[in-house]
Amino acid sequence: xxxxxxxxxxxxxxxxxxxxxxxxxxxxxxxxxxxxxxxxxxxxxxxxxxxxxxxxxxxxxxxxxxxxxxxxxxxxxxxxxxxxxxxxxxxxxxxxxxxxxxxxxxxxxxxxxxxxxxxxxxxxxxxxxxxxxxxxxxxxxxxxxxxxxxxxxxxxxxxxxxxxxxxxxxxxxxxxxxxxxxxxxxxxxxxxxxxxxxxxxxxxxxxxxxx
Amino acid sequence: xxxxxxxxxxxxxxxxxxxxxxxxxxxxxxxxxxxxxxxxxxxxxxxxxxxxxxxxxxxxxxxxxxxxxxxxxxxxxxxxxxxxxxxxxxxxxxxxxxxxxxxxxxxxxxxxxxxxxxxxxxxxxxxxxxxxxxxxxxxxxxxxxxxxxxxxxxxxxxxxxxxxxxxxxxxxxxxxxxxxxxxxxxxxxxxxxxxxxxxxxxxxxxxxxxxxxxxxxxxxxxxxxxxxxxxxxxxxxxxxxxxxxxxxxxxxxxxxxxxxxxxxxxxxxxxxxxxxxxxxxxxxxxxxxxxxxxxxxxxxxxxxxxxxxxxxxxxxxxxxxxxxxxxxxxxxxxxxxxxxxxxxxxxxxxxxxxxxxxxxxxxxxxxxxxxxxxxxxxxxxxxxxxxxxxxxxxxxxxxxxxxxxxxxxxxxxxxxxxxxxxxxxxxxxxxxxxxxxxxxxxxxxxxxxxxxxxxxxxxxxxxxxxxxxxxxxxxxxxxx
Numbered sequence: 001x002x003x004x005x006x007x008x009x010x011x012x013x014x015x016x017x018x019x020x021x022x023x024x025x026x027x028x029x030x031x032x033x034x035x036x037x038x039x040x041x042x043x044x045x046x047x048x049x050x051x052x053x054x055x056x057x058x059x060x061x062x063x064x065x066x067x068x069x070x071x072x073x074x075x076x077x078x079x080x081x082x083x084x085x086x087x088x089x090x091x092x093x094x095x096x097x098x099x100x101x102x103x104x105x106x107x108x109x110x111x112x113x114x115x116x117x118x119x120x121x122x123x124x125x126x127x128x129x130x131x132x133x134x135x136x137x138x139x140x141x142x143x144x145x146x147x148x149x150x151x152x153x154x155x156x157x158x159x160x161x162x163x164x165x166x167x168x169x170x171x172x173x174x175x176x177x178x179x180x181x182x183x184x185x186x187x188x189x190x191x192x193x194x195x196x197x198x199x200x201x202x203x204x205x206x207x208x209x210x211x
Numbered sequence: 212x213x214x215x216x217x218x219x220x221x222x223x224x225x226x227x228x229x230x231x232x233x234x235x236x237x238x239x240x241x242x243x244x245x246x247x248x249x250x251x252x253x254x255x256x257x258x259x260x261x262x263x264x265x266x267x268x269x270x271x272x273x274x275x276x277x278x279x280x281x282x283x284x285x286x287x288x289x290x291x292x293x294x295x296x297x298x299x300x301x302x303x304x305x306x307x308x309x310x311x312x313x314x315x316x317x318x319x320x321x322x323x324x325x326x327x328x329x330x331x332x333x334x335x336x337x338x339x340x341x342x343x344x345x346x347x348x349x350x351x352x353x354x355x356x357x358x359x360x361x362x363x364x365x366x367x368x369x370x371x372x373x374x375x376x377x378x379x380x381x382x383x384x385x386x387x388x389x390x391x392x393x394x395x396x397x398x399x400x401x402x403x404x405x406x407x408x409x410x411x412x413x414x415x416x417x418x419x420x421x422x423x424x425x426x427x428x429x430x431x432x433x434x435x436x437x438x439x440x441x442x443x444x445x446x447x448x449x450x451x452x453x454x455x456x457x458x459x460x461x462x463x464x465x466x467x468x469x470x471x472x473x474x475x476x477x478x479x480x481x482x483x484x485x486x487x488x489x490x491x492x493x494x495x496x497x498x499x500x501x502x503x504x505x506x507x508x509x510x511x512x513x514x515x516x517x518x519x520x521x522x523x524x525x526x527x528x529x530x531x532x533x534x535x536x537x538x539x540x541x542x543x544x545x546x547x548x549x550x551x552x553x554x555x556x557x558x559x560x561x562x563x564x565x566x567x568x569x570x571x572x573x574x575x576x577x578x579x580x581x582x583x584x585x586x587x588x589x590x591x592x593x594x595x596x597x598x599x600x601x602x603x604x605x606x607x608x609x610x611x612x613x614x615x616x617x618x619x620x621x622x623x624x625x626x627x628x629x630x631x632x633x634x635x636x637x638x639x640x641x642x643x644x645x646x647x648x649x650x651x652x653x654x655x656x657x658x659x660x661x662x663x664x665x666x667x668x669x670x671x672x673x674x675x676x677x678x679x680x681x682x683x684x685x686x687x688x689x690x691x
Contacts, residue, residue, distance in 0.1 A: 114416055125394070151215075151278035155333060155345040158226065159352060162326045165233065166356030169319040 012052055019045035032078045040071050054131055057138040215277035218284050221258045221292065222332050228254035229325035236318030244316055251303050251321045255296040255328075262292055273690055276338055280400055283338035286688035287470065287540060291335050291463050298459045298547045299328055304663040305555040306452035308656050312561075315361055315450065323360075324456055327353035331464040337471055340389045340399045347385070347432065347468065350461050351378050357453040358445060370448025377441045381431035388424025391417050392477075401476040408479045419483055425472050426487045432465040433521045436494035446514035447568075451561060454510065455554040458517060459547045466543040469528055470536060481531045488525050493624060495522030500632040509570050512635060513553055516594060519632055520546045526625060527609045530616035537686035538608035544685065545593075545605040545674070552590045552667040559583060559656055559664060573639065575648030583654060584643045586668030593671040595636035596629050601674040601681075608682065 022041040029035045043066045050059035131137070145153050216223065232250050239246060274285045302324065310316040330349030337343040355378065359371035393399060395418040396407035408418065431438040446454050473484050499519030506512040524546070527539025560567045560576070560583075567573070577584040593602035606629055613622045674681055 110420070113420065148279050149281070149341065151281040152339075152341045152345055155342070155349065158326070158329065159345065159349050162323070162349060162352050162356075165319075165322055165326070166352060169323070169356060170359055170362065 008052060012049065015045045015048045015052070019049070033075065036071060036075050036078055039074075040067050043067050043071070055137055057141055215282070218275055218277040219282055219336075221262045222329060222336070224258050224261060225254060225325060225329045225332065229322055229329060232318055232325060233322050236322070239318070244318070247318045247321050248303060248307050251325065252300060254325060255300045255303075259293055259296045262289055262296075280402075281339050281342050282333075282336050284336060286690075287536075288335045288467070290540065290544070290684060290688045291467055292332055294544045294547060295328060295331050295335070295460050295463050298463070298551050299324065301548075301551045301555065301663055301667060302452075302456050302459060304659055305455055305551070305558050308660050309450070309452045309455075309558045309561070313361065313450065315452070320357065320360060320452060323353040323357050324460075327357070327456070328460060331460055334464040335467040337468075338401050340393065340401070340404075340476075343401075343468060343471060344382070344386060344389065346464070348382060350464055351382065351432075354378075354453075354457050354461060357456055358449040360453055361450045364448075364450070366448040367450055367453075370445045373448075374441055374445045377431070381428050381438070384424050384431075385428025388421045388428060391421030391424065395421060401471060404476050405478055408477050412479075418477070418480065422477060422480055422484055423487065426484060426491070429465065429469045429472065430491050432468065433462070433524065434518055435491040435521050435525060436498040436518060439495070439498070439518045442518055443511045443514040446517075447508060447510045451554065451558050455551065455558065458513070458550045458554055462517075462521075462550075463543055463547055466524060466539060469525075470539075473528065474531065474536060478531070485529055485531065488529055489618075489621065492522045492525035492529065493621070495519060495525065496625060496628040500628045500635075503632065503635050506635070507570050508568055509557065509573065509639070510568060512570065512639075513550070516632070516635070517546075517550065519628065520594075522628075523606060523609050523625065526613055526621065529618070529621070530612050532612065532616065533689040534615060534686070535609075535612035536689045537682075538605075538612040540688060541682055541685040542605040542609055544681075545601050548667065548670060548674075549590055549594050549602060552586070552664065552671065553594070555660075555664050555667060556583065556587045556590065559654060559660065570639065570642055571649070573643050574646040576643040578648055580654050582665070586664060587643060588640045589668045589671045591636040591639050593675070595633040597633075599675045600671050601678055602671070604675060604678040604682065 019042055022038045022045060025038040026035050026042060029038060043062055047059040047062040047067075050056075050062065228250065232247055232254075235250065236247060274283060276283045303321070306320060307316070310320055327350050330346050330351075330353065332346075333342060334346030334350060337346050355371055355375045358374055359368055361367045392404060395415050396404045396411070398404055398407060408415075411418075427438065434442040446458065449457070473488075477484070495518050499515050499517075499522060503512050503515035503519065506515060520542070524539050524542050527535050527542055529535060557567045560572065573587070576587070589600065593600035596603045596606040606625070610622050610625050613625065
C-alpha cells in the first residue's frame with residue numbers, strides 16, 4: 001500500500017490494459033512486423049501477470065521460449081517471406097461492421113448472463129493463499145509434471161512428433177524429374193546399351209572437291 | 212506404474228508401431244512399400260487382440276484407471292476402440308488402392324493414421340480435461356495433415372487450411388470452456404468435477420458458461436449444425452483416402468468425447484446440456500437432410516448425410532439414460548461401418564486418375580458391375596434406415612430412447628426427417644439401377660479390396676439380421 005493504492009492491484013490493471021491494447025494491435029496493425037512485435041508485448045504483459053500471481057517459473061518460461069525464441073523465429077519468417085497481406089485484408093473493412101456487431105451482441109449477452117444474476121463477483125472466488133518466500137514453484141511444476149501429469153506430458157511429446165512428421169510430409173518435395181546418378185546401375189551397364197553400330201555407306205568426296 | 216502400462220497396453224502398441232512405420236519407411240524401395248501396409252494391418256490386429264485379452268487386472272472390474280487417474284478403461288472405451296481398429300483396417304485396405312493409383316503411396320498416410328488412431332484411443336479413454344484436450348489435438352493435427360496429403364491438388368490444400376483454421380478455433384473454444392470448468396470446480400479430473408458439481412449444485416453460472424463452450428467444441432468435432440460448415444468442403448476437397456479416414460475413425464472418438472465430458476463429467480448439469488444438445492440435434496437433422504437433397508455431388512451428399520446422422524447420435528445422448536447412451540454408441544459404430552463402405556465404394560469406382568465426384572458417375576452401375584451396385588444399394592438402404600438393414604435398428608433404438616424419456620415431439624421429428632432423408636439415398640439406388648450408363652466403369656481393384664468391400668456391404672445386412680448381439684454389447688457398455 002502506497003498512498004492508499006494497492007500496488008499489486010494497480011500493476012494488475014496496468015499489465016492487463018497493456019496486454020489488451022497490444023492484442024488488439026496484433027490483429028489490426030497493417031505491417032506484419034508490427035503485428036509480431038505487438039505479439040511480443042502481449043506475451044510480455046502476460047508473463048508479468050503470471051509473475052504477479054506468484055508463478056515466476058511459468059512467467060520466465062513464457063519470456064524465454066515465446067519472446068526469446070518463437071517470436072524471433074517468427075519475425076525472421078515474416079521478414080524473409082515478404083508476404084503481401086493486402087489481398088488477405090480486402091474483405092476486412094467490408095466485414096468489419098458485421099463482425100463488430102456480432103461481437104458486441106455476444107459480449108453483451110455474456111455480460112448480461114454473468115452480471116444480471118450477480119453470481120460471478122470476485123467474492124465468489126476466494127483468493128489463493130499466498131506462498132512463503134522460500135516456496136519454489138519450479139520444483140512444484142517439475143514434481144507434478146513427472147508424477148501426476150506424466151501421461152499428458154508424454155502425449156504432448158507425441159503431438160510434437162506428429163507436428164514434425166506432418167511438417168516434413170507436407171513440405172518435402174521429391175522431384176521426379178531431377179537427374180541423379182545411380183552408381184549401381186552405372187557399373188552394371190552393358191555394351192549393348194551404350195554402343196550402337198550403324199551401317200552406312202562410306203563418305204565419297206563430292207565432285208569438284210579436292211580430297 | 213507397471214499396472215498402468217498393462218492397462219494402456221493397446222495404446223503403447225499403437226505408439227510403438229507408428230514409430231516403427233516411421234523408421235522403416237526410409238529404407239523401403241518404392242516397389243516394396245507393401246510392407247508398410249502390412250505393418251499397419253498387423254498393428255490394428257494385434258491392438259484388437261490385446262484389447263480383447265482378458266486381463267486379470269481388468270477382470271471383474273467395470274472400470275479401471277491408470278496413470279494417476281488420467282486414463283480410464285471401461286466397457287464403452289473397449290467397444291469403441293475395437294470398432295476403431297476394425298474401421299481403420301477397412302480404411303487401410305481401401306486407401307491402399309487409392310494411394311497407389313494417385314502415386315501418393317508412402318508411409319505418410321499410414322504414420323499419420325496410426326498417430327491419429329492413438330489420439331482417438333487416448334480421447335476414448337480420457338479421464339481428465341487435459342487428456343481430452345491432448346487426445347483431441349493428436350487426432351486433429353494428424354487429420355489436418357492427411358487432408359493436405361496431396362500437395363498437387365489446390366482443392367486439397369484449401370480444404371486442409373479451412374479445416375485447420377476452424378478446427379483450431381473449435382479447440383480454442385473448448386479450451387476456454389475447460390478453463391471455466393476448472394475455475395468453477397478447481398480440478399481437472401472428470402470424476403472429481405462430477406463430485407464437485409454434485410456438491411456445489413447446478414446453478415453456478417461460470418460452470419454453465421463453461422459448459423456452453425464444451426458443447427460448442429463437441430458439436431464442431433461431430434460436425435453438428437450450426438458448426439458443420441467445414442464438413443462438406445473438407446469431404447469434397449480432401450483426397451478420397453483422407454475423407455474416408457476422417458469420416459469414420461475420429462467420429463467414434465467424438466462420441467466418446469461427448470460422453471466423457473457431458474455424461475461422466477457433468478451429469479448433474481444434465482438439464483442444462485440437454486437443451487443445448489436438443490437444439491444441435493434438431494438443427495442437424497433438419498439442415499443435414501434438407502441440404503443433402505439438393506446435392507448433385509456425391510461426396511457433399513454423403514457429408515450432409517453425415518451431419519444428419521450426427522443429429523441422431525446427439526439424440527441418443529439426450530435422455531441421459533444408460534439406454535440412450537447405448538443407443539448412441541450403437542448408432543456411431545454402425546455409422547462408422549456404413550461410412551467406410553460408402554467412401555470405399557467411391558474409391559472403387561474412381562478409375563485411373565479420375566475421382567468420382569458427381570452422382571451421375573454412378574449412372575447404370577448395375578449393368579456392368581451388378582455386385583458392386585448391390586453392395587452400394589445395401590449401404591444406401593442401411594443409411595436410409597430400411598428395415599432388416601442395420602441402420603434401421605440404429606435409428607429405432609435412438610428413437611425408442613428418446614420416447615422413453617417422454618420427448619414425443621423430438622421422436623416424431625426424427626422419424627419425419629428420416630423419411631425425408633430416405634429420398635436422397637433411394638435416389639442414388641435409382642440412378643444405379645434405372646439410369647442408362649454413359650460409358651462402362653471399369654473396376655480393377657486388388658482382391659483384398661473386393662473381399663473387404665463385399666464383407667462391409669454384407670455386414671449392413673448381416674448385422675441387421677443378427678443385430679441383437681451387437682446391441683447387447685453396446686447396451687452392456689453402460690452400466691445403468
